[in-house]
Amino acid sequence: MSDTVETGSAGSSSVDIRTAWLSDEDLHLARERLPIVYVDAVPVRTDAHGLVLSVGLLLRGMPDGSISRAVVSGRVLYGERVREALLRHLEKDLGPLALPKVPASPQPFTVVEYFPNADVTGFHDPRQHAVSLAFVVPIEGECAPSQSALDLIWVSPQEAVTPQIQEEMSGGQGRLVRMALAHCGLLL
């Protein structure tokens, strides 16, 4: 889950957000008292039949301090539509030419509950309790990982579930990728 959600996007005029956001201090306080609304987007490349060929994994600094593989993730801001947040985070992490195909339906394939206590659900975020709507998002353009992301790799569904790749993902991200593949009928 990204730690740099607000930077650079607060002044955006492309989304219809009409109210002030939180200062870093206020956000810190709110995170101790309220579950925070997140989105997770699992980027995939598909063939002409919609079959998933590969999954995109970012490399970045995680809330737990590790450098890990992860999917696109971030906060939904006050006044922002869920699909606006999805597009904003996808552009932030994959660049402006990624052409993500945000789903027509708001129904997520799952809801991920991140807790400061790693034992509650296995999805772990030391900073906060976050409730995240998770989507599989086909990517049709060219990706250029930006900002907080150090790197982006595309792996096949077979590779994504290998112990080697799974071990590069902390905080439950490896499990989220396998849940996305299961939803796409591709869990081995």
Next chain:
Amino acid sequence: MSDTVETGSAGSSSVDIRTAWLSDEDLHLARERLPIVYVDAVPVRTDAHGLVLSVGLLLRGMPDGSISRAVVSGRVLYGERVREALLRHLEKDLGPLALPKVPASPQPFTVVEYFPNADVTGFHDPRQHAVSLAFVVPIEGECAPSQSALDLIWVSPQEAVTPQIQEEMSGGQGRLVRMALAHCGLLL
């Protein structure tokens, strides 16, 4: 959406919530700055084949000041699982003997985005921006509407979509009921 979420439940020991909640004042401040995580539960009675026979509609004071028909709804608290919040609000509104069957999957049938501005999505809550996970929940026990709910009626899928019943629901609740019926294959 209910206005009396915290009252009476903060001391509950049946849910694993380990941290302080918000004071009324803090909640008011947070609601001006962060989207709030909600759950909506559409109570239904089904036959032995799972077919929906009727939909439960509460009568209660709504955020917009009206007395309206509405489904079960309320906040997810800090540290609380989504399914715990569902069960807590169902028991609060339908009584302790309602025997609600909370779904095994966390996948909601839709995500409802309530905005202070009624024009954004048509789902309206003057108090806040709320992102609500919506579920259809079969009820198997006896219901006794409690606390904020003044009344509970059960209507058939056919009745639920009549102009008469739809007009008794404000803030998009009538539309949410029709979306739930569509999800159950029963939209006329």
Next chain:
Amino acid sequence: MSDTVETGSAGSSSVDIRTAWLSDEDLHLARERLPIVYVDAVPVRTDAHGLVLSVGLLLRGMPDGSISRAVVSGRVLYGERVREALLRHLEKDLGPLALPKVPASPQPFTVVEYFPNADVTGFHDPRQHAVSLAFVVPIEGECAPSQSALDLIWVSPQEAVTPQIQEEMSGGQGRLVRMALAHCGLLL
């Protein structure tokens, strides 16, 4: 539901189908004895955020003899993947340049049960009992209605649910369109 499923596609080499199909006579016999596997695809145009802007409605001869508005629909053949059938019928009805985005997940938004008896589910096909997997499919290219389709119009979600348009759809097609809009959060 289309009546001209097999014609012209049986010789296709683009799908991996390795066995003989049914003669018209055999298909007629099978339709009296077995439920037939179908797909329904509701074509939509979306904006960059994935929001549905319009719904595509074909004009064509229906199983009940009427000329009606309808979505893309047809049989899944022996040996054919569901996503292959979706793409085949979309290309058949919308032309080869439609660029339909078949979903990455095999989870349909609903399952439509068509019966020869119009009273069972309200979804009616006088020829057969069909079980149809229904998907919303974004269309990105240029459409040229072909073969059995006489015409294609794009209507807004608001227009699609007007009595005028709804009355042009028989056999439950109008209801299916409203169920698709409900799934996309756009039922009025």
Next chain:
Amino acid sequence: MSDTVETGSAGSSSVDIRTAWLSDEDLHLARERLPIVYVDAVPVRTDAHGLVLSVGLLLRGMPDGSISRAVVSGRVLYGERVREALLRHLEKDLGPLALPKVPASPQPFTVVEYFPNADVTGFHDPRQHAVSLAFVVPIEGECAPSQSALDLIWVSPQEAVTPQIQEEMSGGQGRLVRMALAHCGLLL
């Protein structure tokens, strides 16, 4: 997938089926020419919050000749509703007192495509091409495996994914169980 679908149920009057079924010979012929409509039901036991505690696995003769662990599965008959087929197969395999809670929505969590060729999807049925709607079904009563099922065990989500249990499931059944657990947020 069960091999004894029709026996004993064809005379049932509890479902509204108005037409003749297939003789064994006709069924054999149809299976060589048409995809067959199936349902798969993954039986689960849940706690009061709907959380899955255990998964029910039958032991039975499989289409491939093996004795394997499997979920509840079988054909949808001509004229039969999908939810009727689900209930019929659940009662056939788990006994009349199992009290299965068939979901209110017809949306399956996935669609499983069984092919005679094990390489197409990994879901294998040597007898036929079957398209199966898969549901997670909570069981509330007492189970007494009947007819074709030799045995029924309940295993925790953790046990269900161990190599030992997974190896007892052929034809893709182990994968289907893991997909069901992923849908319930419980894939390890």
